[in-house]
Amino acid sequence: MDHFSYNAEGRYCAEDVPLPRIADAVGTPFYCYSTATLLRHYQVFSASFAHAAPLVCFAVKANGSLAVLATLAQAGAGADVVSQGEILLARRAGVPASRIVFSGVGKTEAEMAFALEEGIFQFNVESEPELRALSAVASAKGATAAVAVRVNPDVASGTHAKIATGAKDTKFGVPMSEAPPLYALAAALPGIRVQGVSMHIGSQLTSLAPFAEAFSRLRMFVGTLRQAGHGIRTVDLGGGLGIPYHDEAPPLPEAYAQLVRREMDGIDAQLIFEPGRVLAGNAGILVTRVIYVKRTAGRKFIVVDAGMNDLIRPSLYEAHHDIVPVRKPEGGAAVEEADVVGPVCETGDIFAQARKLSLPAAGDLLAFRSAGAYGASMASTYNARLLPAEVMVRGSEFAVVKTRQSYEELFSRDRLPPWF
Numbered sequence: 001m002d003h004f005s006y007n008a009e010g011r012y013c014a015e016d017v018p019l020p021r022i023a024d025a026v027g028t029p030f031y032c033y034s035t036a037t038l039l040r041h042y043q044v045f046s047a048s049f050a051h052a053a054p055l056v057c058f059a060v061k062a063n064g065s066l067a068v069l070a071t072l073a074q075a076g077a078g079a080d081v082v083s084q085g086e087i088l089l090a091r092r093a094g095v096p097a098s099r100i101v102f103s104g105v106g107k108t109e110a111e112m113a114f115a116l117e118e119g120i121f122q123f124n125v126e127s128e129p130e131l132r133a134l135s136a137v138a139s140a141k142g143a144t145a146a147v148a149v150r151v152n153p154d155v156a157s158g159t160h161a162k163i164a165t166g167a168k169d170t171k172f173g174v175p176m177s178e179a180p181p182l183y184a185l186a187a188a189l190p191g192i193r194v195q196g197v198s199m200h201i202g203s204q205l206t207s208l209a210p211f212a213e214a215f216s217r218l219r220m221f222v223g224t225l226r227q228a229g230h231g232i233r234t235v236d237l238g239g240g241l242g243i244p245y246h247d248e249a250p251p252l253p254e255a256y257a258q259l260v261r262r263e264m265d266g267i268d269a270q271l272i273f274e275p276g277r278v279l280a281g282n283a284g285i286l287v288t289r290v291i292y293v294k295r296t297a298g299r300k301f302i303v304v305d306a307g308m309n310d311l312i313r314p315s316l317y318e319a320h321h322d323i324v325p326v327r328k329p330e331g332g333a334a335v336e337e338a339d340v341v342g343p344v345c346e347t348g349d350i351f352a353q354a355r356k357l358s359l360p361a362a363g364d365l366l367a368f369r370s371a372g373a374y375g376a377s378m379a380s381t382y383n384a385r386l387l388p389a390e391v392m393v394r395g396s397e398f399a400v401v402k403t404r405q406s407y408e409e410l411f412s413r414d415r416l417p418p419w420f
């Protein structure tokens with residue numbers, strides 16, 4: 001459930017704020033987040049596990065806006081981070097270091113040192129060379145790194161190839177069969193304390209079956225590790241729960257929680273989750289203005305002022321985003337098929353092909369729904385386009401939470417070489 005809907009005047013609103021009001025104040029394109037939706041998603045997710053009091057670490061890469069992170073942090077969320085920058089962001093947003101887990105296949109020694117100084121809760125280690133590097137960095141500092149090995153359960157997650165991470169031929173994690181010697185090594189290395197086990201099998205999963213298979217393998221694996229004498233106090237089940245973008249019917253958090261209860265019953269460990277999309281995805285939209293309606297070669301193109309640089313999911317993952325006219329079309333307005341495209345000079349800069357909609361006019365506003373995760377956080381300045389503004393709504397209030405980039409900011413890092 002989300003808090004984006006039409007008001008009585010037929011204007012699309014974020015909570016109680018009509019979007020044309022925000023567009024007039026900040027221009028387009030802009031991302032718009034709903035506080036109530038974000039909090040609701042966090043509460044529904046957390047409450048379904050209430051019995052287990054899990055550590056819910058929001059995956060910062062899904063949405064790194066300070067206001068989004070601070071909203072979740074205030075509600076009690078931790079953070080799943082994949083870089084030093086994300087640790088800084090999470091800390092600035094008020095996430096205690098004791099609720100930060102550090103994932104990723106390519107942590108540098110500098111990042112490890114920084115994370116140790118901050119005193120983060122857990123490193124999810126993805127390889128033997130990483131484990132050895134972490135040991136060296138920690139012992140040099142006289143520190144101890146709390147470690148979980150990210151194991152790869154080798155399950156097919158049934159999601160888009162670019163976001164599937166649980167099969168054994170991806171770069172992520174360590175195959176379960178190769179993990180026991182790594183745990184033995186971890187137990188022997190200085191500066192390392194074995195704390196738990198972790199996994200993450202992919203993103204936008206719309207069925208429980210891959211989770212069920214992975215969790216049951218992980219459960220057995222925890223038994224194996226304990227038999228070998230390792231103290232396993234944390235079990236990190238990753239993120240990946242899908243959301244409805246279009247006609248998918250992903251499992252509800254309650255069904256997911258029921259599965260977790262069944263598979264992890266009596267495990268005697270702190271459960272950790274790393275949800276990103278399921279918390280933020282439907283809590284944000286991208287609002288854009290139609291620049292032209294172009295008719296050529298028998299086709300209709302709706303050219304909007306947002307591009308693939310602002311929202312790359314359709315180009316990168318063939319993703320579907322519902323497109324909603326901000327001014328509700330008159331009842332009985334004709335529905336036509338059109339392509340919705342951006343201004344970027346790439347054939348792939350397409351948001352929707354042959355989409356059925358009531359044809360807008362130049363100047364009209366459109367909203368791309370489900371853009372709160374992997375939207376703004378993946379934006380770039382390709383084509384020398386400015387990063388979009390981000391706005392947060394709470395009830396009848398709104399605030400710019402990230403200013404639109406200025407040309408001065410865009411060009412501020414450029415220098416001419418001395419021979420000019």
Ligand SMILES: *Cc1c(COP(=O)(O)O)cnc(C)c1O
Pocket residue numbers: 059061062080103104200202203204238239240241274275276277278373
């Ligand atoms: C991306 C990622 C997540 C979040 O995935 P969602 O599908 O957004 O829930 C969690 N953990 C790790 C390690 C990730 O890489």
